[in-house]
Amino acid sequence: MDHVRVRFAPSPTGYLHIGGARTALFNWFFARQHHGKFILRIEDTDTKRLKEDSVSQILASMKWLGIDWDEGPEIGGSCGPYYQSERLDLYKKEAQRLVKEGKAYYCFCTPEDLAKNREIQREQGQSFRYNGKCRDIPPEVAKDRIAAGEKAVIRLRIPDSGQMKVTDCIHGEVTFALDQLDDLIIMKSNAMPAYNFACVVDDHHMAISHIIRAEEHLSNTPKQVLLYEALGYEVVQFAHLPMILAPDRSKLSKRHGATSVEEFREQGFLAPAIVNYLTFLGWSPGDDQEIITPTETIKKFMLNKVSKTAAIYDTKKLTWINSHYLTNMDLDDLTREAIPFLISQKVITKDQAHEQAKTIQKVITVVRDRVKTLAELPAAMDYYFKEVTTYDEKGVKKHFSKPGSADLLRQGREQLAQLETFDVEHTEETYRNLTANLGIKVGELIHPTRLALTGRLVSPGLFDVMALLGKELCLKRMDEAINYISTLEIANK
Numbered sequence: 001m002d003h004v005r006v007r008f009a010p011s012p013t014g015y016l017h018i019g020g021a022r023t024a025l026f027n028w029f030f031a032r033q034h035h036g037k038f039i040l041r042i043e044d045t046d047t048k049r050l051k052e053d054s055v056s057q058i059l060a061s062m063k064w065l066g067i068d069w070d071e072g073p074e075i076g077g078s079c080g081p082y083y084q085s086e087r088l089d090l091y092k093k094e095a096q097r098l099v100k101e102g103k104a105y106y107c108f109c110t111p112e113d114l115a116k117n118r119e120i121q122r123e124q125g126q127s128f129r130y131n132g133k134c135r136d137i138p139p140e141v142a143k144d145r146i147a148a149g150e151k152a153v154i155r156l157r158i159p160d161s162g163q164m165k166v167t168d169c170i171h172g173e174v175t176f177a178l179d180q181l182d183d184l185i186i187m188k189s190n191a192m193p194a195y196n197f198a199c200v201v202d203d204h205h206m207a208i209s210h211i212i213r214a215e216e217h218l219s220n221t222p223k224q225v226l227l228y229e230a231l232g233y234e235v236v237q238f239a240h241l242p243m244i245l246a247p248d249r250s251k252l253s254k255r256h257g258a259t260s261v262e263e264f265r266e267q268g269f270l271a272p273a274i275v276n277y278l279t280f281l282g283w284s285p286g287d288d289q290e291i292i293t294p295t296e297t298i299k300k301f302m303l304n305k306v307s308k309t310a311a312i313y314d315t316k317k318l319t320w321i322n323s324h325y326l327t328n329m330d331l332d333d334l335t336r337e338a339i340p341f342l343i344s345q346k347v348i349t350k351d352q353a354h355e356q357a358k359t360i361q362k363v364i365t366v367v368r369d370r371v372k373t374l375a376e377l378p379a380a381m382d383y384y385f386k387e388v389t390t391y392d393e394k395g396v397k398k399h400f401s402k403p404g405s406a407d408l409l410r411q412g413r414e415q416l417a418q419l420e421t422f423d424v425e426h427t428e429e430t431y432r433n434l435t436a437n438l439g440i441k442v443g444e445l446i447h448p449t450r451l452a453l454t455g456r457l458v459s460p461g462l463f464d465v466m467a468l469l470g471k472e473l474c475l476k477r478m479d480e481a482i483n484y485i486s487t488l489e490i491a492n493k
């Protein structure tokens with residue numbers, strides 16, 4: 001395919017939504033597959049909806065996911081500027097051209113006029129539609145009224161009837177009835193362009209070849225095609241990606257949990273896991289494959305194989321994919337991602353992060369396949385870096401309150417103290433021999449020891465934990481537990 005140029009055009013009205021990230025990603029796959037260009041354009045002309053810092057958050061989320069752009073904010077490009085608010089002269093020029101050619105006109109109807117009109121149409125059981133009141137105001141009259149201070153929008157004159165057929169790469173041919181459309185506002189009374197107009201002008205001037213975007217914009221497409229025709233531009237190819245719905249098939253919203261990339265990041269999801277998950281929201285390579293890298297997707301991706309039907313958002317699946325990446329990703333990368341979580345939950349200090357990098361990696365190696373998100377790592381690792389100050393209550397009842405438990409732990413401690421090589425193999429052998437000699441199951445010693453060393457009932461394999469903690473710390477914690485048990489015994493006497 002020649003000259004593929006696609007774009008992602010977010011409005012900076014908040015964080016990067018999971019649906020926006022999927023749109024960006026599919027555009028990026030397509031661009032990379034065809035050795036084309038991926039353009040990032042910021043649609044910031046709806047001043048009422050803008051949120052401060054939104055652009056920097058969107059850019060940060062895209063970078064974190066590994067979606068790089070070839071033209072756009074921070075890097076520029078030959079079709080810039082890439083912020084719509086910096087392209088106002090172009091919209092003004094194109095709108096004036098349409099007025100001059102008689103394809104657009106000034107409309108002076110106030111919001112009150114339009115509301116009145118709507119009321120009349122409602123009473124008459126008609127659908128709401130602009131009544132064309134200003135269509136025939138001669139341009140010179142309109143200019144005079146504007147010069148006299150009246151406010152006006154510019155509307156595109158559109159046919160009153162007929163159909164518009166749009167061919168979409170995903171949905172095929174879609175037909176729209178034109179009598180459902182209003183004469184489109186292209187410039188607002190505050191001299192800002194309306195979304196549809198700015199979008200068409202920019203897509204043309206940025207030489208976009210394919211518009212790949214969310215299905216919610218399918219209804220804008222006939223309006224945009226009318227604009228392409230009026231402006232004399234060549235119409236681009238459209239591809240509307242299926243909706244992403246909540247498991248109950250309702251619109252995805254806050255009540256379904258995290259919906260922005262940033263929130264998922266804070267909850268401890270890994271970027272490659274999110275990318276993997278989003279890849280399958282509406283597309284699949286045609287088999288049961290569940291784990292896929294961007295490089296592989298770029299080879300296999302086909303726009304016309306994107307599903308027409310809504311994709312269902314499923315956090316269970318995302319969590320499963322995240323566990324997969326936690327277990328399998330490169331240890332250095334995983335450690336780098338884990339450290340901010342360990343610091344923020346005060347398991348380690350910033351200094352420890354540097355000084356004990358090797359140890360942190362060792363602990364991560366042991367616990368990585370026991371957690372589903374990075375946010376679960378600190379709790380799974382804290383016994384290593386912090387003193388054990390409390391013991392699980394149920395554990396105390398089960399393993400520390402039995403008669404003879406202090407003695408059993410003491411025997412374990414004595415045997416461990418004699419070891420010269422304190423590794424998984426030797427500690428395990430010691431425990432197996434001791435329990436065999438005592439005629440008890442090895443679990444009877446393992447459980448209280450785990451409680452002594454970690455304060456909890458569940459942990460990675462006890463001998464892995466012992467090897468990680470090292471001899472000195474193990475013996476110290478066992479002594480502390482033995483003392484604790486004796487205080488229990490005194491209290492119970």
Ligand code: GLU
Nearest residue numbers: 009010011043199213217
């Ligand atoms: N700014 C629009 C949005 O964020 C872009 C729509 C489009 O891609 O045309 O939804």
